[in-house]
Each structure stands twice: as structure tokens, then as C-alpha cells.
Amino acid sequence: MATYKFRTPISEADVRKLKVSDVLYVSGTIVTARDQAHRRALQFFREGKPMPVNLEGLAVFHCGPVVSKDGDKWTAVAAGPTTSTRMDLFEDEFIKNFKVRVVIGKGGMGKRTTDAMAKYGAVFGAFTGGAAILAARAIKSVKSVEWLDLGMPEAMWIFEVEEFGPLAVAIDSHGSNIFMDVAKNVEANKQKINQKLGISP
Amino acid sequence: METAKVVESVGFNILKQAVIYLPDDVKAALKKAYAEETSEMGKTQLKAILDNIELAEKYKAPVCQDTGTIIFYIKAGAKAKDLDKVEGALINAVKRATKEVPLRPNAVNPFDQKNSGDNTGRYIPHLNWEIIPGDEIEITVMTKGGGSENVCIGGMIVPGEGIKGLKKFVVDAVVRAGSQPCPPNILGIAVGGGADISMKLAKKALLRPLNEPNPDPELAKLENEVFEAVNMTGIGPMGLGGKTTILGVKIDFAYRHPASFPVAVAFNCWAARRSTARISADGSTEYLTHKLNW
Numbered sequence: 001m002a003t004y005k006f007r008t009p010i011s012e013a014d015v016r017k018l019k020v021s022d023v024l025y026v027s028g029t030i031v032t033a034r035d036q037a038h039r040r041a042l043q044f045f046r047e048g049k050p051m052p053v054n055l056e057g058l059a060v061f062h063c064g065p066v067v068s069k070d071g072d073k074w075t076a077v078a079a080g081p082t083t084s085t086r087m088d089l090f091e092d093e094f095i096k097n098f099k100v101r102v103v104i105g106k107g108g109m110g111k112r113t114t115d116a117m118a119k120y121g122a123v124f125g126a127f128t129g130g131a132a133i134l135a136a137r138a139i140k141s142v143k144s145v146e147w148l149d150l151g152m153p154e155a156m157w158i159f160e161v162e163e164f165g166p167l168a169v170a171i172d173s174h175g176s177n178i179f180m181d182v183a184k185n186v187e188a189n190k191q192k193i194n195q196k197l198g199i200s201p
Numbered sequence: 202m203e204t205a206k207v208v209e210s211v212g213f214n215i216l217k218q219a220v221i222y223l224p225d226d227v228k229a230a231l232k233k234a235y236a237e238e239t240s241e242m243g244k245t246q247l248k249a250i251l252d253n254i255e256l257a258e259k260y261k262a263p264v265c266q267d268t269g270t271i272i273f274y275i276k277a278g279a280k281a282k283d284l285d286k287v288e289g290a291l292i293n294a295v296k297r298a299t300k301e302v303p304l305r306p307n308a309v310n311p312f313d314q315k316n317s318g319d320n321t322g323r324y325i326p327h328l329n330w331e332i333i334p335g336d337e338i339e340i341t342v343m344t345k346g347g348g349s350e351n352v353c354i355g356g357m358i359v360p361g362e363g364i365k366g367l368k369k370f371v372v373d374a375v376v377r378a379g380s381q382p383c384p385p386n387i388l389g390i391a392v393g394g395g396a397d398i399s400m401k402l403a404k405k406a407l408l409r410p411l412n413e414p415n416p417d418p419e420l421a422k423l424e425n426e427v428f429e430a431v432n433m434t435g436i437g438p439m440g441l442g443g444k445t446t447i448l449g450v451k452i453d454f455a456y457r458h459p460a461s462f463p464v465a466v467a468f469n470c471w472a473a474r475r476s477t478a479r480i481s482a483d484g485s486t487e488y489l490t491h492k493l494n495w
Binding site: 001021023036063064065066068077078079080082083085106107108126128129130131132133134135136137151152153154166168170178179181182183185186187189190192193194196197198199 | 245315365435436
């Protein structure tokens with residue numbers, strides 16, 4: 001369990017140093033994207049339209065923040081992760097096309113994403129679900145917002161962060177996935193529980 | 202009193218309290234879980250949760266960015282005046298809280314995907330009414346996170362399977378939910394009534410404080426049994442492994458049709474937000490779950 005502190009843009013070589021159970025802090029630029037922003041980003045790529053930001057080496061954050069606006073200035077008030085499982089639909093293409101190095105979220109991701117992370121060099125950093133103020137404190141400024149027509153939660157927020165974390169490396173770029181390991185363990189435990197409760201499977 | 206004005210102000214206050222300050226019983230359960238968790242990963246997650254709760258209180262900001270779908274439970278005294286003004290007043294309270302707390306706008310039209318921007322829309326906020334004797338109005342708000350809502354499940358088991366079937370249904374639901382609903386969770390479980398009734402009761406059961414066991418000793422025993430069983434899954438805090446998968450189990454029931462055995466499991470995330478206030482006929486208000494703190 002080593003601790004790493006990376007600044008964006010993060011190189012593929014650096015990200016490949018990370019192993020599951022390591023702890024990571026990210027400084028620099030992170031960009032939020034949930035279901036709708038993923039969908040639109042992939043559509044932009046297919047149509048050859050330029051993205052509002054170059055995502056190479058950055059971290060994508062599955063988050064729909066609460067933000068407040070004072071004059072022209074946005075502030076992130078609360079910004080914990082949303083359930084990443086929903087983004088499994090898009091994330092392999094997203095990693096491949098935009099070369100993001102860190103995916104920040106909660107709740108884990110599946111085999112398709114794990115394979116893409118191994119192939120293209122990226123990790124999943126689990127941030128504690130609901131720990132919205134812990135996250136917001138690490139966000140030093142809101143650089144900009146794109147696609148606000150998608151609504152506050154689904155828009156693409158570009159945050160400048162300092163030591164954003166702790167992120168538990170839960171999927172690394174070597175094919176390991178803690179969530180899949182825990183799920184296997186849980187299946188085994190289920191047999192014991194059923195026995196205890198007198199349930200036939 | 203001017204019911205609309207008072208209800209709007211009380212509605213705003215309980216919403217603000219609910220999203221910033223977790224109830225004491227939830228905080229106590231999380232602290233206990235942190236002390237007892239043996240998995241290193243799990244402990245790290247619980248530590249972040251406890252730190253975050255403190256920061257939310259310090260900065261008076263919502264404890265989670267998902268400030269939820271807003272649901273009110275209203276016990277209306279039959280003799281209370283202007284009950285027809287309550288819904289409009291609570292809608293105004295929600296709009297104001299969305300701007301001023303602020304809350305995340307979480308009300309989206311399912312057909313055109315447009316976000317209303319103020320947490321209101323058809324049937325939202327959702328109001329559950331109960332008529333009670335007297336002239337007081339008691340209002341509880343629950344702000345229900347989406348991650349834990351996505352794994353709520355209702356179903357029908359074969360009556361012959363009985364309580365064993367119920368236990369299996371619950372364990373399967375928790376295993377299927379896995380890391381998605383921000384564990385440690387609280388489970389509301391209800392059986393009987395019908396498909397809609399069981400789910401409504403399951404969700405309402407989440408309002409019962411964690412330190413209040415079921416008044417029915419047999420159901421209290423069942424709550425305990427399910428609690429221990431589910432915590433053997435090893436899902437752990439945030440699904441990263443550990444022995445804290447849930448903080449509590451709350452069971453309710455309705456009588457069932459002889460042919461049917463409806464069951465429902467409502468998940469709440471650790472950010473189990475609720476707040477209650479009681480308004481007297483003269484407009485004076487007692488805050489029952491929180492002390493006003495701003």
C-alpha cells in the first residue's frame with residue numbers, strides 16, 4: 001500500500017506504477033462527466049468535433065456537484081462521486097479516445113473498463129461516496145463549465161484541484177480490480193449466510 | 202397563524218438541517234462501525250465519512266452533493282387550519298432551499314430529460330399524508346440519494362416460502378447491490394399489503410432511528426438476524442471489503458392477501474438524511490430531530 005501524489009497531465013508510465021490498494025492524490029485539472037457528458041463526448045469524437053478541453057493525462061471525475069455562482073464566479077460547494085457502474089457503458093471508448101489516466105468515482109466498474117485500463121494505461125481511483133465536502137475542500141477553483149445545457153449535475157465542470165483524495169486505487173492498469181475480488185468473496189460468503197439462515201439456495 | 206408562511210419557513214429549515222446535519226443516531230452508528238471495522242480499506246472509507254460529516258457541519262454545507270429526491274411525510278391534525286395551503290408552501294420551501302442552501306437540482310422530466318432546475322416537477326417534492334387527531338402539523342423531510350435508490354427492489358415471493366423466502370430476498374438484494382448504494386447502508390424492509398404498499402412502508406421504515414429497535418420483539422429479533430447476516434457478506438464500506446455493510450435494519454409490515462407475499466427492500470445510504478418539526482395551532486414550532494444551528 002504505497003502512497004502516490006501525481007500532478008496532471010499524468011503520463012502512462014506514471015500511472016502504470018500504481019497497483020490496487022495504493023493510495024493516490026491528484027493535483028492539477030480534473031473534469032467531471034456523468035452519463036450525459038460521456039454520451040456527448042463520444043458523439044463529438046465520432047463526428048470529429050473538437051472537445052472543449054483536451055483530456056489527455058487528466059482525471060475524469062464521475063460527479064454531479066452542487067455549485068454556487070457569485071457574479072461570474074462559480075464555487076464547488078459539495079462534490080462527491082456518483083456511482084461509476086453506470087459509466088461502464090462508455091468508459092472503455094472514453095479512455096481509448098481521450099487518454100484520460102485516472103477515473104475517479106465510487107461503486108466500481110466492470111470487466112470492459114478494467115480491460116481498457118490495462119490496454120491503454122489508466123486506473124480507477126475510488127473516492128468515498130458521499131464525502132462531498134472533503135472533495136470540495138480540495139477543489140481550489142472552478143476553471144470553467146461546459147455543456148451546462150445538460151443541467152448542473154450532468155454538465156462538464158473543469159476543476160483545479162490540490163491533492164484531491166485519498167483515492168483508493170481499486171482498478172489498476174495490470175488487470176486487477178478490487179470490486180471484482182470482493183464480489184467473488186461475497187458470493188462465497190453468501191453460501192455461509194444461507195446456511196446460517198437455513199435458506200436453501 | 203398564517204399556515205402558508207409558517208409551513209414554508211419550517212419546510213425550509215428542516216430541509217436545510219437535514220442536508221447538513223446527519224441525525225445523532227446515524228453519526229453514532231458510523232462511529233461505532235469505524236471503531237469495530239477490521240479491514241484497512243474499510244476503515245479508511247469510514248474515516249473519510251466521519252471527517253466529511255464534521256466538515257459539513259463546520260462549513261454548513263450539504264453532507265453529500267446528491268441532496269436527493271425530496272419527500273415529505275406529513276401528519277396533519279384533523280382540526281389544523283389551511284391544510285390545502287401546505288403543499289404549495291412546501292414547494293416554495295424546496296425552491297428556496299435549492300437556491301439558498303444550495304441543493305443540487307435533482308428533478309428531471311423522464312421524457313425530455315430537462316432538469317427543472319429547482320427540485321420541483323410533477324409529483325416532486327412528494328408528499329405523504331396522514332390525518333391524526335388534534336390541530337398540530339408534524340412534517341418530516343427525507344432527502345433520498347439516487348445511488349441507494351437505484352438498488353431498491355420490490356418483488357413477490359411464494360407464500361409457502363414465508364419468512365425464509367423474505368430473508369433470501371433481502372440477502373440477494375444486498376449482494377446484487379454490492380458497492381453501488383454507498384455502503385454502509387440502512388435497510389428498510391416491508392412485507393404484505395401489495396406491491397405499492399410494501400415499498401412505501403419499506404421506505405417509511407427508514408425514518409425510524411437506528412437506536413430504536415422494533416417495538417415487536419419478534420420483529421426486533423428478525424431485524425437483528427438480518428443485520429448480522431448481511432454484515433457477513435464482506436461487501437464492506439464503499440464495497441471495498443470489510444465487515445460494515447449495513448448500519449441497521451428496520452422492518453414493517455401490512456397484512457397480506459392469502460395468495461400474495463409482497464416484499465420490498467429500500468436502501469438508504471450512510472448519509473441518511475431526515476428532519477422533523479411540529480407546528481402548533483398558534484404557529485410555534487418545535488424541531489424534534491435537530492436543534493436549529495445557524
